[in-house]
Amino acid sequence: MKKILFIGLALALFNSCQNQEQRYFDESTEIETIHQLFNNLQDANFDGVRSIYKDTAKIYVNSTKAISIDESLGYEKESRELFSMYTFKDSIYPEMVVSKNGHTWVNTWPTWVGKVKGHDKELTIPGHATYRFEDGKIVEEYVYYDSAPLTTLMAEIEKANSLPVEDKVIYGNVDTFINEFLNKKNTAVLDDLINDKFVRYMNDVKDSGSKEELAKNLNVFFTGFPDFKIKLLHKSPIFNNTLFVHWQMTGTNTGEFNGAAATGKSVKVNGLSRLHFTGNGKLDEENVFYNQLDLMTQLGYTLQ
Numbered sequence: 377m378k379k380i381l382f383i384g385l386a387l388a389l390f391n392s393c394q395n396q397e398q399r400y401f402d403e404s405t406e407i408e409t410i411h412q413l414f415n416n417l418q419d420a421n422f423d424g425v426r427s428i429y430k431d432t433a434k435i436y437v438n439s440t441k442a443i444s445i446d447e448s449l450g451y452e453k454e455s456r457e458l459f460s461m462y463t464f465k466d467s468i469y470p471e472m473v474v475s476k477n478g479h480t481w482v483n484t485w486p487t488w489v490g491k492v493k494g495h496d497k498e499l500t501i502p503g504h505a506t507y508r509f510e511d512g513k514i515v516e517e518y519v520y521y522d523s524a525p526l527t528t529l530m531a532e533i534e535k536a537n538s539l540p541v542e543d544k545v546i547y548g549n550v551d552t553f554i555n556e557f558l559n560k561k562n563t564a565v566l567d568d569l570i571n572d573k574f575v576r577y578m579n580d581v582k583d584s585g586s587k588e589e590l591a592k593n594l595n596v597f598f599t600g601f602p603d604f605k606i607k608l609l610h611k612s613p614i615f616n617n618t619l620f621v622h623w624q625m626t627g628t629n630t631g632e633f634n635g636a637a638a639t640g641k642s643v644k645v646n647g648l649s650r651l652h653f654t655g656n657g658k659l660d661e662e663n664v665f666y667n668q669l670d671l672m673t674q675l676g677y678t679l680q
Contacts, residue, residue: 401472406509410470410482418463420456422449430513437519461491480509499525543614545657558606561598563591571660578664600633621649629675643674
């Protein structure tokens with residue numbers, strides 16, 4: 377009798393579970409629509425974006441105040457002109473949920489990656505967006521993301537654009553020196569960056585007296601660290617054509633370095649450079665300071 381009762385309860389529980397309505401989905405027509413929405417945004421296909429929304433759709437972007445789809449697209453078109461790169465990284469991780477009141481929502485967790493025109497810095501901004509559907513169209517949207525990285529970068533660009541022409545040239549040449557010569561190993565740019573009387577000091581010891589010697593001495597690092605990379609941490613204001621640059625060097629010693637065999641070790645070294653420029657914006661003196669002992673220790677060498 378007990379066995380029959382147990383079987384009956386199990387069957388009742390099974391039937392109860394079977395009768396429960398499915399509320400969570402990782403595949404659906406609405407999810408496919410959201411995939412298409414992000415593709416349209418990435419491709420700047422604004423007509424395609426518009427077709428996915430109802431005319432009365434309400435959109436909330438980091439705000440409790442709604443805007444219409446046409447207002448949203450107006451902002452999107454205007455801001456898109458600022459970017460040289462606009463894409464979404466990896467998956468947007470969509471899921472669809474049907475709430476108890478019958479509303480259909482698609483949740484996403486996209487990561488936007490972009491670059492502002494005329495600036496090399498790549499922005500990576502994660503966010504969350506959720507969309508409510510009716511009859512296959514979006515009627516409500518909530519978008520949340522941290523706008524601070526983009527706002528900060530735009531403020532930096534605006535500040536740079538307001539600089540005197542001379543300062544713009546100097547800052548631009550610093551960026552070219554780091555990004556093109558040091559990071560891309562493009563020595564051809566030195567002709568436009570370096571003055572004929574250029575001199576370079578490494579920890580107060582002169583090591584270069586021309587752009588040719590500079591290229592030769594840096595090639596020691598480029599050979600020893602094929603993935604040699606300089607990251608700009610901070611640039612000081614310019615005073616009397618002089619500025620200080622705080623930087624970080626990273627790389628893996630997979631090549632011969634200064635006559636020593638490769639160690640295979642990765643290094644990270646911070647340093648400071650004092651740069652002086654001529655009146656026409658060419659670099660004529662560089663003073664580089666960094667902890668050489670720290671570099672050698674990271675490579676596995678010790679003092680004897």
